[in-house]
Amino acid sequence: METTHRTEQQRSADQRRRELLEAADRVVLRDGPQASMNAIAAEAGITKPILYRHFGDKGGLYRALATRHTDALLANLRSALDAPADRRRRVEATLDTYLAAIEARPQVYRFLMHPSEETGGGQQPEHGFDTGRHSAPVLRRMGEELARVIAERVDLGPDSEVLARVWGHGIVGMMHAAGDWWLGERPCTRAELVRGLADLLWGRLERVDDRVDSPGF
Amino acid sequence: METTHRTEQQRSADQRRRELLEAADRVVLRDGPQASMNAIAAEAGITKPILYRHFGDKGGLYRALATRHTDALLANLRSALDAPADRRRRVEATLDTYLAAIEARPQVYRFLMHPSEETGGGQQPEHGFDTGRHSAPVLRRMGEELARVIAERVDLGPDSEVLARVWGHGIVGMMHAAGDWWLGERPCTRAELVRGLADLLWGRLERVDDRVDSPGF
DNA sequence: GACTGCGGTTACCGCAAGTAACATGCAGGG
DNA sequence: CCCTGCATGTTACTTGCGGTAACCGCAGTC
DSSP states (O other), X not given: OHHHHHHHHHHHHHHHHHHHHHHHHHHHHHHOTTOOHHHHHHHHTSOHHHHHHHHSSHHHHHHHHHHHHHHHHHHHHHHHHHSSSOHHHXXXXXXXXXXXXXXXXXXXXXXXXXXXXOOOSSOTTTXXXXXXXXXXXXXXXXXXXXXXXXXXXXXXXXXXXXXXXXXXXXXXXXXXHHHHHHHHHOOSOHHHHHHHHHXXXXXXXXXXXXXXXXXXX | OHHHHXXXXXXXXXXXXXXXXXXXXXXXXXXXXXOOHXXXXXXXXXXXXXXXXXHSSHHHHHHHHHHHHHHHHHHHHHHHHHSSSOHHHHHHHHHHHHHHHHHHOHHHHHHHHOOOSOOXXXXXXXXXXXXXXXXXXXXXXXXXXXXXXXXXXEXXXXXXXXXXXXXXXXXXXXXXHHHHHHHHHOOSOHHHHHHHHXXXXXXXXXXXXXXXXXXXX
16 A cells, blocks of 8 residues: 555645646736745645745746746747758748747746746855856757757758857847847737748848948948 | 035935945945845945935836946947948957957846846736836847847848848847857857857858758758 | 644744934025 | 024834744544
8 A cells, every 4th residue: 555655645746736836827927927925825725835845945936837838838849840841931930939929928938038036046155156047948948959950950060069059049049039029019020020030040131232321231 | 506506416416326336336246136225235335225215216226237337338339330340240349249248247247137126117007918028128228229230231121120120139139148158158269159150140051051861950 | 542644824034125204414594 | 593404314114025943633554
């Protein structure tokens, strides 16, 4: 019975954890990333210490939530990136998938991109110079993923390892910043944005003509 | 005498404000963005309520600080963008200027990119769906600036207004994300990173060959 | 029937943002 | 000379949140 008991307990604990995450999700969706632990606990119908038993601290809960959403988003992007079509089409499909995701659930997007709080897991002693860790993990993961795909699929010559990662993170950052701006101002349709970004990646910057009345860009 | 008195008061108040900002700068540089108002007040040799009289709330102080640094950075970027050289050289110079800045003062960089806290200035009633405002203002300003330069100097055909802004924000995002990753992992020299990003913008993505053993990217 | 493990709660600590109310120093005006 | 006005500064408080300690009750087990 010991084993049965254990697994049953385990299953129940995991299920509980999932329920708590669902509740937290609802609250974050409603109140934004500054949702308090009290509010989340209340939504789940329990009290704070239980949350802490499950997730350690607020950062832990947020990381668990973020991981779920990030995994889902990455799965979507992967499938767009793996679709059977020519390269340009796939790039456009991937951009569109990302933009559609942030358009559909902006609160989730905002939560994922929020690096805030997170004293950082005990870097109290160091107290400074821990730069480069403030960007949202989802961006890092997307960048690495894209780097892998680039390195796998195209031939960049010598230094392709590093170059692929530069491009991966750069492209992801481009997509992110443009998407964020677009979501705030809505200056054009999604398709137009996709087209513009794909054009940028496709070297139109090189081929574009100078204006006759300017020193060139 | 009224006027003399007023202006004198004003000048003194402005000077005081500058001193307070200097102090805040030192503390943020030392403690990171989570520097407390108490700590800043102490550094300035005074107490909290004075800070609140000058800046309203923490967000106000942070905004004032951020504006100072952002202005300085933008001035540097502008001069790189205006240097007399061909387009590729100027793009590389601008990238290098940005990367050199974040390399030289990573704490400042981290502070500027930190959108955190900031309940947002009275959007309590709206309570949600205010997406697109979480990105650091410095990125938005850089994006708009670059958009202006692009729109001024090159001919993008119809829809050049919107397209220039798409590109501006996209390129800035690329620079930011790549820089952030680079600063954290230091996988190559600054010059190599600049080269890689400039190559990406220069259309190498289009011309690069597929690997023989892959379905292409 | 006492023992133990687990899900749960109340009640607290520490700390930071923000504020109210009080003190002090210094113009000018009767 | 004293009183008023006003800016500057302080102490001492409130509120709210992250995080924790200590206690509660109820399975099941020997």
